Amino acid sequence: MADVTLRKVVKRYDDVEAVRGIDLDIPDHEFVVLVGPSGCGKSTTLRMIAGLEDISDGDIMIGGDIVNDVPPKDRDIAMVFQNYALYPHMTVAENMSFGLRLKHYPKAEIKQRVTEAARMLDITELIDRKPKQLSGGQRQRVAMGRAIVRNPKVFLFDEPLSNLDAKLRVQMRIEIKKVHQKVRTTTVYVTHDQVEAMTLADRVVVMNHGRIEQVGPPSELYHRPATRFVASFIGSPAMNFVPCRIEDIGGTLHVRVSDTLAFPLPASRAARYNSVSRDTKLLLGLRPEHVADARSNSGPGFETFEATPDVIEPMGMETFVYFPLAGGQICGRVNPAVDARAGAPLRLAVDLNHMHLLNEETGTVI
């Protein structure tokens, strides 16, 4: 077990910079998820930690040692790939023990480790099968078993659940979390799925264009995003953004979203935003759950208004309503008991206690 540190890590392909100077400290035992859209450099970062890609600049440390020029086999890491990468001509047991056999471990110890890992992953009865006789979920378990038996310093997962169907993905997600709770090995996990990131991670690293946008525990990223990118990437449906300005009306600070609509800010928010220039082009960020039906949402900080939804999405435990506001499309989440119909006016309430105000130009959250 070990901590992993990245210092100003850069990856260049010819003249394209895929990773642009990343700093990251991953303490021992932590489960860190790198998340971002495709091409954001998350997989490249993982492959550099694994040693499958050279580092163009900067340092990577595992357990305090710089491993920039250490080959993958000497980094004491194990990796689980998206397409499993099981050796097709070997049985499950042979697949899992391959690394140990290469290192000439005693046979008894190999057997003991494989048996233990197989039991942990519930694949004991599959031990003599070949990969082609296994289902996708079983193959992914074997791939994890192959990583576990090595008892490495660091686990690396490269989108391990992307090839599985939705139901199996949820199941394997829980499985991975359980395994981590048992073995406590430092884990770096790459995914483009923010739900996976939120559910698995101790800390989430949101990446975009080869840079880290924000690092933090899932709830912090959700409630206190640092940039517009993080705010829109984390959470589903995504956060709404409405162009707005700050205005003083009758001695109270208001946020104006259209000529006819301005909401007075609650005291705590007013204090925070008072210093913002009244001319700055701003964005009001509201998560769908903070745009709800007026009937069951009231109190200080709640402001009501009327909107006419054009699309209704009943999900069972909640209903999403989509309506136009200030030239954009806004998504709200209402109680399914509310009679929301497309084309019929609906009384909604915004919860300004949970609002975000962003600088439109820089994309940073104020």
Next chain:
Amino acid sequence: MSSMAIIDKGAPTRKVKYGSISRDRAWALRWSYFFLVIFAFASLVPPIYMLITSLKSSTEISAATNPWWVFHPTIENYVALLTSSQFLIFFRNSAMVSVLVVIITMLISVPAAFALARMRFWGSATIATGIFLTYLIPDTLLFLPLFKMFAVFSNWTGIELINRWYVLVIVYPTLTVPFCTWIMIGYFASIPKELDEAAIIDGASWFQTLTRIFIPVALPGLIAATIFAFTVSWAQFLYPMVFTTSTDQLVMPAGIITTLIKGDVFNWGQIMTGALLGAAPPLIIYAFLMDYYIAGLTAGATKG
């Protein structure tokens, strides 16, 4: 059925011009069989004729009887060849040359293909194309320069290569290595990249990745390449005719022609017998390795 009839009552009767998928398939199958039968007939007639002729005596061959029937079957041609020390020498030479060529070819082309398919290095793509281009040079173009090279080599070193069976062991790989390397590059390239990355992370060296992962996974390709190398060296005719002349140095194809045709006298019975016996080893190899050849081993390596 009755309800169907009721529904269709008012519908205009229409002649179906294009059949269902199964009808199309049936027609495709008929055409396939038609051409396959023609092809099988064309390729099977010569060996059958060889077999018939090999079972005839010289008298029967020269007699004006039905050439497609054996009236007095005899195995005298087989006995004559299999007891002739000359024929056994040809056979031994052919076997030695072919086995050595297969070994040399595999030792060169498998690591070469692995390096070209997997280790990215400067110029690897150009080399891969270059290897294929060498295969396109016809062997008839090469035998004169090669002959000259061996002559000069012998002048310089005193090591005689011309008219020695082992000269073929040096010459044949120029034909087999490029093609086998090309086949193996294709096979290795079809192996998912993650498989060698997994092996490398598991602690395998490049050599171990090749021997313990790539070779077993690409076994069908390896067998295809082996069969090719063996067939080429077993059946090559031009080079042995050019480079070897003494009867104790000849391989089978050249030996049969040189010793069984004396001037304008063709010993047809023995020629056919020799050709049949000569075709046996490749035939046996094909029969045994066909299953491997067809089997796809990579199934299940990644998402299937």
